[in-house]
């Protein structure tokens with residue numbers, strides 16, 4: 001069967017799963033990222049075009065990263081926090097970029113959605129869903145959604161094209177992380193319709209002075225254990241910051257695997273990143289959170305949560321110690337002795353010389 005035929009079959013089954021549902025709620029994961037938001041918007045537009053249903057998009061948590069907040073504004077994502085919605089008024093439910101019982105979405109316990117669209121590994125609970133389309137070979141759920149829109153011969157407007165493009169771009173770090181041919185194809189086909197001024201508004205969104213303060217203390221709290229790093233952020237108001245910082249720390253040339261943790265309201269948040277293409281980050285994070293938490297992810301990136309009250313004593317410090325031990329084992333850290341990232345380099349060391357050279361030679365760039 002040709003790809004387009006398969007897409008059309010999938011489209012028919014997707015729409016059939018929603019048949020008769022007057023009001024549908026599409027849920028992303030909590031603390032939604034651009035891939036999740038773009039996918040949810042695409043699903044809403046597609047269903048509302050084809051069915052008489054009314055579709056709303058809800059999420060738990062907050063939209064944390066300033067880039068993500070800027071995206072909501074720039075491409076007008078009609079997403080609403082769950083606290084604003086009355087779940088009893090919906091007959092239909094869908095999950096995008098997440099699955100039932102992953103611990104990272106706010107689907108009420110015991111509720112089986114009608115539709116699940118995702119690119120994370122398939123979960124047992126998802127098999128009970130009327131229509132589930134879970135394709136781990138896709139770098140972004142937004143790519144899958146783009147293919148649905150194509151199958152439906154949906155004419156995208158600039159905002160939707162820009163949202164999907166940015167969803168794919170940010171999820172795959174510009175097609176460099178876990179992107180496949182299908183992601184490339186969607187990216188290229190969307191490109192002529194993208195408003196790059198909006199992309200710029202998103203990617204270079206202004207940040208507050210507090211943000212730099214947070215960044216500074218995060219760097220000060222990053223420790224190296226040979227070729228792996230751990231950053232403890234302590235209490236954070238925005239769990240997205242874990243993921244953002246983890247991406248940044250992984251750029252440290254001597255680092256192979258990076259873990260960032262923080263906590264809020266009794267929950268520990270974890271992000272894991274690896275440079276290894278078949279890094280099994282998803283599996284590793286599962287072992288790190290253990291029975292105290294839930295986790296999910298792909299090969300090179302993963303995230304999880306753990307409940308602080310499952311540790312004895314039920315404190316962040318205890319949880320951190322346990323999680324750190326597991327992480328160093330799972331990541332096969334070359335050292336158990338921590339060195340602070342920002343520790344002053346020993347005088348006369350190669351590193352100190354390099355730093356001195358960099359400072360002396362740094363051109364004044366405009």
Ligand SMILES: [Mn+2]
Nearest residue numbers: 035097140141
């Ligand atoms: Mn995704």
